[in-house]
Amino acid sequence: MSGNTITQSTVSQSTTSQSTASRPATSSLARAARELELKRGEFDLALHLGCIRTVPDEGGGGRRVHRAEIERVRSEDGFPEALRERVKAVGTTEGAALMGVTAARFTRFARLGLVVPVKFYLNRYRAVVWLYLAEELRQFGADEQNAPLLKGRTPEGLRDQLEAGLDLRPRNWRGRHMGFLLRQTEDPWAQAAIVASLLDPVQVAEIVRDPYERAYLNRFRPERAAHGAAPDTPAAHLVSRIMTAEDPDEISWLRADLGQALVEARALRPAPRPTPKAPPTPVSPLSEAAPAASRPREAALDDPAPSVEPVRPRRLLGWLRRRNP
Known part of the structure; x- marks a missing residue:
């Protein structure tokens, strides 16, 4: 028994080691910034500009940086001064x-x-x-x-x-920011949500009339940076205005882009919606009586329900009474 336990433990450790070795090593964004000798603002801008490539976290915790990518950046000529100059x-x-x-x-x-x-x-x-x-x-x-x-x-x-x-400063910033976000994903629903995030909710509702599709888009909606503004303050409203399209031609362009993105997203997969409950199956009296009639005679006699009362041979009894007064 002890021998079997040791064998199973060894196999388990071997499997874990192989799994760890096959999974590419990645670092969190904060650790990658430290190793690349960048302040967080510089690091975020480097990601924005594509100087540093990231990958999705398989555990759903945002984005991470491959160890190989960190080494690639560190091996570039003039590191780290040249990198800092690129993101200045x-x-x-x-x-x-x-x-x-x-x-x-x-x-x-x-x-x-x-x-x-x-x-x-x-x-x-x-x-x-x-x-x-x-x-x-x-x-x-x-x-x-x-x-x-x-x-x-x-x-x-x-x-x-x-x-x-x-x-054109707000509009040009929005265009640049949207391009950065779109480069971070290949999922059509996520891309549609990025475009929708730059439109007023009223504009989005006019294009996306299905409430389940709007809810699905909200699941992918990128989180807006607060830029140091507390929620529901004049500063927060100002930031929101900068992040929302206002020019008629820009709105028209974004609406067209959102419509096209939705066509591609729907072709990939429909937005999830609740599964309708099946109505209860009606039961007829005949179907209820059938199981009762098929039960053994003993069960039928014990059952007080009138639907299973034995049928009396009325005609035979009457004939016998007439024969034997």
Whole structure:
């Protein structure tokens, strides 16, 4: 008996070791950030830009980073300074200095969509602070085609748009953010939920009329970052506005994308819905009497129910009475 126990234990340990060896080693995002010598904000931006690849956690706990991916990044030339430079984000003042222009001109570039913000936050005055990739700003300033914009007068058509209140910073950020989220999944329902997350719920309800499909989309809806704003505060409402499409053409584009994403999602699998309960099967009196009639005579005699009372031979008894008065 003891020999069998040892054998089973050895087999169990061997199976566990093989399973562990076959499963690729991964690290949590926090540990990967430490090993790559990045602050959490820098690490998140590196994920956003695709500098570091992640994989889904098989246990359903978010995303993780393969050990091989960590080693790949650490082996790149100039690590970690080169990586930090790739994910360096700057505000208006530093961005203007990188491009050799005034802060006012830089802001005009951003409002016109010539430079695209990569992230934002709210300062203590609840003002939106947009951040831009330093690497992209340097490339913009080094491009000879942009020289007239950097030193000359802003073209009249662009000035008219600015005077009309054009500000593409929120819209461009939303587009960039959506692209990042879409790259994280290949599931059509999750992709549809990402598009829906940028639309007002009323817009989503107009396109997704089935309540079960809307509920299914909500299961995949990406979690919105609070950006330091407490729930149900003016700051939280401001963040929500930035994350929700407002321009009519942007809304139209997102609605069309959501409709197409739903077509692909439905083709893959329908949204789950409750299984309808089967109605009770009606029982006829004849079907109830049949089992009773088939029971043994002893059971029938013991059963007080009138439906199983033995049939008396009335005609035979009457004939005998008449024969024997």
